[in-house]
Amino acid sequence: MKKSPLILVIFCFSFFSVNAQREAASVNQLVIIANNPGPVISRDIYGHFSEHLGTCIYGGIWVGKDSRIPNTDGIRNDVLNALREMKIPNLRWPGGCFADTYHWMDGIGPQEKRASIINTHWGGVTEDNSFGTHEFMRLAELIECEPYISGNVGSGTIREMADWVEYLTSGSDSPMTRLRKQNGREEPWKVKYFAIGNENWGCGGNMTPEFYSDVMRQFSTYLKNYSGNRLYKVACGASDNDLVWTETVMKEPKNRNMFQGLSLHYYSVPGGWGRKSSATDFTENEWWETFRLNYEIDNIIKGHKAIMDRYDPRNTKGLVIDEWGNWFQVEPGTNPGFLYQQNTLRDAITAAIHLNIFNQHADRVKVANLAQVVNVLQAVILTKDDKMILTPTYHVFRMLKVHQDARLLETDLVCEDYSIDRRGIPAISASASVDSEGKVHISIANLNPGKSIVLSCPVIGETYKTVTGEILTANQMAAMNTFENPETVVPQAFKDFRMKEGILTVTMPAKSVVLLELKK
Ligand code: AHR
Numbered sequence: 001m002k003k004s005p006l007i008l009v010i011f012c013f014s015f016f017s018v019n020a021q022r023e024a025a026s027v028n029q030l031v032i033i034a035n036n037p038g039p040v041i042s043r044d045i046y047g048h049f050s051e052h053l054g055t056c057i058y059g060g061i062w063v064g065k066d067s068r069i070p071n072t073d074g075i076r077n078d079v080l081n082a083l084r085e086m087k088i089p090n091l092r093w094p095g096g097c098f099a100d101t102y103h104w105m106d107g108i109g110p111q112e113k114r115a116s117i118i119n120t121h122w123g124g125v126t127e128d129n130s131f132g133t134h135e136f137m138r139l140a141e142l143i144e145c146e147p148y149i150s151g152n153v154g155s156g157t158i159r160e161m162a163d164w165v166e167y168l169t170s171g172s173d174s175p176m177t178r179l180r181k182q183n184g185r186e187e188p189w190k191v192k193y194f195a196i197g198n199e200n201w202g203c204g205g206n207m208t209p210e211f212y213s214d215v216m217r218q219f220s221t222y223l224k225n226y227s228g229n230r231l232y233k234v235a236c237g238a239s240d241n242d243l244v245w246t247e248t249v250m251k252e253p254k255n256r257n258m259f260q261g262l263s264l265h266y267y268s269v270p271g272g273w274g275r276k277s278s279a280t281d282f283t284e285n286e287w288w289e290t291f292r293l294n295y296e297i298d299n300i301i302k303g304h305k306a307i308m309d310r311y312d313p314r315n316t317k318g319l320v321i322d323e324w325g326n327w328f329q330v331e332p333g334t335n336p337g338f339l340y341q342q343n344t345l346r347d348a349i350t351a352a353i354h355l356n357i358f359n360q361h362a363d364r365v366k367v368a369n370l371a372q373v374v375n376v377l378q379a380v381i382l383t384k385d386d387k388m389i390l391t392p393t394y395h396v397f398r399m400l401k402v403h404q405d406a407r408l409l410e411t412d413l414v415c416e417d418y419s420i421d422r423r424g425i426p427a428i429s430a431s432a433s434v435d436s437e438g439k440v441h442i443s444i445a446n447l448n449p450g451k452s453i454v455l456s457c458p459v460i461g462e463t464y465k466t467v468t469g470e471i472l473t474a475n476q477m478a479a480m481n482t483f484e485n486p487e488t489v490v491p492q493a494f495k496d497f498r499m500k501e502g503i504l505t506v507t508m509p510a511k512s513v514v515l516l517e518l519k520k
Contacts, residue, residue, distance in 0.1 A: 042365070148193035169231075234260070282477070354370075355397075391480070427447050431443055440517070452508060
């Protein structure tokens with residue numbers, strides 16, 4: 001977004017005054033230009049991810065029609081309600097690494113006849129395929145979200161993937177549509193997002209970007225738009241800072257003709273892959289380090305975006321960050337292949353940092369999916385038998401859903417650092433948007449666990465009469481919701497702000513996420 005002259009003046013003033021004063025006292029200011037809305041924040045950056053991994057699908061979502069756990073067509077009602085309330089816009093399935101081992105025909109037809117396979121990626125457990133295409137599409141229907149399907153490039157065939165698209169979306173008479181009808185679904189479904197492989201540089205076939213590009217074009221050629229359905233094809237993109245992958249896939253015009261979105265995966269792994277730290281038992285150093293890693297996604301997006309801008313200046317391709325989140329050690333005593341981790345206030349702040357950054361990149365980032373929705377990694381929901389809890393991360397998604405489809409507002413943030421051992425990261429993360437009714441929403445996180453911060457927010461260009469707020473915080477950095485105490489970290493009404501002469505002054509408590517709504 002172009003900066004308005006006014007904001008430049010305010011920014012220069014703020015910048016110089018901040019630098020001058022930083023030694024003595026901190027100035028924390030978020031300038032919001034309210035009368036010049038920018039790009040629409042795609043609702044799909046608030047998306048989620050469900051893989052056949054651990055108890056994400058089995059137990060977490062799918063319990064089967066005969067379960068004593070209340071369900072709709074085999075899908076847990078408590079989870080359905082929670083996902084609806086969070087306004088989940090899209091759900092990615094069936095993987096992840098699982099997707100490139102998944103043969104969709106194993107998961108259709110009468111349950112008792114479905115093939116059992118070994119889930120070779122995740123724990124070596126038996127996968128009975130009782131949750132397949134019809135069950136996933138029913139789930140998407142029940143929560144009214146876009147299905148996002150990952151096709152199998154690594155170990156599948158072109159014909160298999162092409163048949164899947166035909167089975168799902170065609171209204172014509174064909175062997176695939178007859179099979180679908182035989183399995184109980186008369187009408188085709190609508191499917192928007194369809195990925196041509198997952199992590200094909202790794203678990204999806206260990207390919208080079210050159211080889212993948214050739215394969216991707218070949219697969220894509222046969223994925224057709226049937227019966228008015230239009231696929232948004234997602235090509236496999238890079239991990240982290242692998243700019244070579246993005247450059248290779250983007251630079252060839254013939255590649256670019258074959259997809260609408262390019263994926264990116266980025267996990268924050270404090271301690272590194274070999275020595276992951278605990279999700280619940282951590283020091284302030286680890287708290288800080290987690291947020292430092294979270295902020296990195298901003299630079300990573302900028303790197304990939306620069307390449308995409310060069311080859312796609314008209315911005316026709318979206319960056320699809322279809323896996324992100326904190327990755328910690330598994331909960332002690334759980335199957336290491338199931339990636340089950342608890343979720344604390346730290347994860348809630350992580351979610352706010354990411355969503356604010358995705359909002360800021362609304363021009364290019366069109367889809368994002370937190371890994372994963374239930375019982376895996378930075379989950380929004382945890383289940384244990386018939387019990388379900390909402391994690392602190394859930395509450396941030398629920399609070400910030402107001403940004404979905406709103407237009408990004410230009411902001412300039414000048415804030416003090418939150419430092420440890422003389423290494424600093426911005427103490428405040430923020431973004432703002434205006435919705436179709438003219439309401440402004442500002443999401444702010446204060447990362448510092450030991451200090452409240454007074455943030456001055458001049459609101460330029462419009463006048464607002466009423467302000468309301470909601471806050472998520474807790475006494476401890478590692479505060480979490482458990483099955484015994486499910487409401488330790490829940491949003492509360494927030495009133496610690498005042499609006500005077502167009503300046504909103506907010507006192508952000510230590511370690512908190514705040515959502516403010518401004519109305520005229
Ligand atoms: O989300 C867990 C795994 O992380 C996914 O299966 C894979 O794509 C990634 O490496």
